[in-house]
Amino acid sequence: NKSKKEISYSNRGMTLEDDLNTTNAYYLANNIAVIHKKPTPIQIVHVDYQSRSTAVIKEAYFRQASTTDYNGVWDGRYIDFEAKETKNTTSFPLNNFHDHQIKHMKSVVEHKGIAFVILRFVKTDELFLLKAEDLFFYWERMINGGRKSITKDEIIKSGYSLKYSLHPRIDYLEIVRHVYSL
Amino acid sequence: NKSKKEISYSNRGMTLEDDLNTTNAYYLANNIAVIHKKPTPIQIVHVDYQSRSTAVIKEAYFRQASTTDYNGVWDGRYIDFEAKETKNTTSFPLNNFHDHQIKHMKSVVEHKGIAFVILRFVKTDELFLLKAEDLFFYWERMINGGRKSITKDEIIKSGYSLKYSLHPRIDYLEIVRHVYSL
Numbered sequence: 471n472k473s474k475k476e477i478s479y480s481n482r483g484m485t486l487e488d489d490l491n492t493t494n495a496y497y498l499a500n501n502i503a504v505i506h507k508k509p510t511p512i513q514i515v516h517v518d519y520q521s522r523s524t525a526v527i528k529e530a531y532f533r534q535a536s537t538t539d540y541n542g543v544w545d546g547r548y549i550d551f552e553a554k555e556t557k558n559t560t561s562f563p564l565n566n567f568h569d570h571q572i573k574h575m576k577s578v579v580e581h582k583g584i585a586f587v588i589l590r591f592v593k594t595d596e597l598f599l600l601k602a603e604d605l606f607f608y609w610e611r612m613i614n615g616g617r618k619s620i621t622k623d624e625i626i627k628s629g630y631s632l633k634y635s636l637h638p639r640i641d642y643l644e645i646v647r648h649v650y651s652l
Numbered sequence: 653n654k655s656k657k658e659i660s661y662s663n664r665g666m667t668l669e670d671d672l673n674t675t676n677a678y679y680l681a682n683n684i685a686v687i688h689k690k691p692t693p694i695q696i697v698h699v700d701y702q703s704r705s706t707a708v709i710k711e712a713y714f715r716q717a718s719t720t721d722y723n724g725v726w727d728g729r730y731i732d733f734e735a736k737e738t739k740n741t742t743s744f745p746l747n748n749f750h751d752h753q754i755k756h757m758k759s760v761v762e763h764k765g766i767a768f769v770i771l772r773f774v775k776t777d778e779l780f781l782l783k784a785e786d787l788f789f790y791w792e793r794m795i796n797g798g799r800k801s802i803t804k805d806e807i808i809k810s811g812y813s814l815k816y817s818l819h820p821r822i823d824y825l826e827i828v829r830h831v832y833s834l
């Protein structure tokens with residue numbers, strides 16, 4: 471029973487980031503790809519060097535990332551993506567992305583890297599992969615005065631559904647292989 | 653006068669990281685490559701949410717990186733490297749590298765990425781690019797009971813000298829193009 475199987479594999483309170491980290495660890499352990507999440511950028515203001523070995527950061531601030539969160543290499547190809555969640559059910563708000571992330575993905579595509587986003591609708595636990603090129607289209611539409619979100623219908627039509635599984639949790643590279651005909 | 657020119661371009665109290673960040677900014681602005689330094693990995697223990705907009709990290713610790721510091725894409729190719737400095741003058745200590753960084757570079761090479769290290773001798777301000785494959789050789793030699801450093805002569809022979817210039821500060825991709833026959 472297929473639907474039963476899908477339910478049993480579904481996301482149980484894990485964040486999309488957790489699932490992607492688990493997936494990337496699987497890809498690495500199974501020699502499929504080398505993809506890592508970048509650390510959160512922090513602006514460090516004060517560090518207490520109590521001893522040489524235990525430096526304690528006492529004051530620091532979150533900085534905005536200048537790139538996407540995930541990148542790495544898969545069969546010689548450069549892979550770059552961002553993962554975002556929304557609690558909305560009928561559309562994905564574009565304010566989840568920052569202007570410099572869009573700019574970064576445009577540079578990646580221009581330099582022949584593979585760039586995409588993984589979108590999760592939290593309430594229904596649905597996952598989609600959207601090529602950066604398609605995201606740019608919706609982004610430009612917003613810039614030109616259009617709607618500030620991508621409708622779910624548009625995501626279904628221009629994106630690709632991703633399923634949860636056991637190993638790996640979210641086999642996004644299988645979809646990338648299909649989408650980019652690799 | 654060539655030696656005079658080299659002196660005028662030389663590093664004036666800039667760290668290798670500063671120079672590489674400036675170089676990467678140049679590559680990005682001039683549409684040559686998209687290469688970024690990864691943020692320093694931090695273990696956050698306590699955050700003070702004084703207001704929604706100003707979260708202050710009050711306790712955090714430096715974590716060891718699981719990858720190298722720099723990566724990105726250049727003409728569709730995955731580029732990955734680590735930069736290290738030493739105050740030694742006759743050899744480069746291998747304890748500048750961590751076991752997981754070596755492991756990471758081995759994975760990158762296995763997945764057809766381009767991996768290397770940029771080494772700087774601080775006192776003479778000399779820079780070298782060493783292919784990861786050559787670093788592995790010296791690393792294995794150490795593991796097998798050999799010396800815990802790479803002699804400067806070995807670096808001169810197996811590595812490639814990098815020069816400072818104005819724009820970009822350290823044109824390492826030009827050397828990569830030569831070394832990997834791209």
Ligand SMILES: [Mg+2]
Nearest residue numbers: 538539552553
């Ligand atoms: Mg993010």
Ligand SMILES: [Mg+2]
Nearest residue numbers: 720721734735
């Ligand atoms: Mg480092």
